[in-house]
Amino acid sequence: MSVTKTLIPGLGWTLHGDGRTVRPGDVVAPDERLSWGRTTGIGMQHVVAMFGATFLVPLITGFPPSTTLLFSGLGTILFLIITAGRVPSYLGSSFAFLAPVGASMGQYGMSGALGGIVMAGAGLFLVGLIVHVAGTRWIQLLMPPVVTGAIVALIGLNLAPAAWNNVNVEPVTATVTIVAMLLAGVLFRGLLGRLAILVGVLVGYLVAVLRGEVDFSGVGDAAWFGLPDFTAPSFHVGTIGLFLPVVLVLVAENVGHVKSVALMTRRDLDPVTGRALMADGVATMLAGSGGGSGTTTYAENIGVMASSRVYSTAAYWVAGLFAIALGLLPKVGAVIATVPAGVLGGAGTVLYGMIGILGVRIWVQNRVDFADPINLAVAGVPLVIAIANFTMEFGQIVFEGIALGSFAALAIHHGMSAVARMRGTALPPEARDEPVPDEVAPRPGA
Secondary structure (H helix, E strand, O other): OHHHHHHOOOOOOEEOOOOOOOOOOOOEOOOEEOOHHHHHHHHHHHHHHHHHHHHHHHHHHOOOHHHHHHHHHHHHHHHHHHOOOOOOOOEEEOHHHHHHHHHHHHHHHHHHHHHHHHHHHHHHHHHHHHHHHHOOHHHHHHOOHHHHHHHHHHHHHHOHHHHHHHHOOOHHHHHHHHHHHHHHHHHOOHHHHHOHHHHHHHHHHHHHHHOOOOOOHHHHHOOOOOOOOOOOOOOOHHHHHHHHHHHHHHHHHHHHHHHHHHHHHOOOOHHHHHHHHHHHHHHHHHHHHHOOOOEEEOHHHHHHHHHHOEOOHHHHHHHHHHHHHHHOOHHHHHHHOOOOHHHHHHHHHHHHHHHHHHHHHHHHHOOOOOOOHHHHHHHHHHHHHHHOOOOEEEOOEEEOHHHHHHHHHHHHHHHHHHHHHHHOOOOOHHHOOOOOOOOOOOOOOO
């Protein structure tokens, strides 16, 4: 076992108690595990929790679902190794990539979009390297809650037209999907309640089948076992402006995930934050290099850990390996690919709205004071830019709503703050609420 732990960091768990029960007030730490039977069961729960959001991204973008599942599992295993088993997490498809992938697909095709994903992963890796050396304080200074909230919100709201395009194709199915997702969130408790996305998709899919909107022709032709479709990336200067803002969101998502896990496990994980960022960067680069969706840490799986009180990384090894196995079943990918436009439009309507409101939640949790004209401008102007999808071209580089809105949020905050300090017009601390220290954005993406 010691040799294995040396070769693969993070392996080698100690048995928690009797391996069967978790006493009240206790948690199963990342370096502990329950019996392998119970660990496997919890790992399967993690797969179910991530599945609804993870497979929606390739369906919306047109990527092969099996390829995304394969790289999602591989990315999770890489994350566990790079963080030395200290940060339990599943890496699923990030919704932050939806808008830039959609825009780049129209200009450069799938390979160009994959090149953008690789570049975003490289950017995240570099940020992680800096954090590993210099700490996270500079991130909080660069992106205070008012900026982070604006960037998260504008990504969700920018996608509203894409949702409508799908809803308009099959409005009845889309409406049923929306209603099912909303009701599932309040009708069910526990794990089923947290799977509202998956439940809504399944209900909408059943309605689509009854209405004759599902084409099963490709399912019969798909093999049961085999490698998924791989696509090589191509790199274009024009995609830089589309994918650069995604790096900011991924930073907020990963830092927030590490802080949440640290709070629940009562461990200091700040020293591992840089590793977590680098790990997600590597996983995203790997996915983009072969045809998968960009990855991020998943809040859905935090819910599973919170309810089970099991934070063992052994369960995530099970989840990652099972996702890899699903990716090697083309028949599964073919079934997923039959999800019709109405279901995607309904799910997108709910998800994009929730992403937008997550940005508002960041403002509320950190008590952002909108009596301050700087905060008001940082929150308002970027949202209009993103919703209207402002576009600017500089040679081959095209900046659209998300990129321009993200840059605007940063420029307005730091620019107006500098002028206010210079002129002495900034609100004094006693005239506004101070942000809650060390609170970072909840992840929007998954």
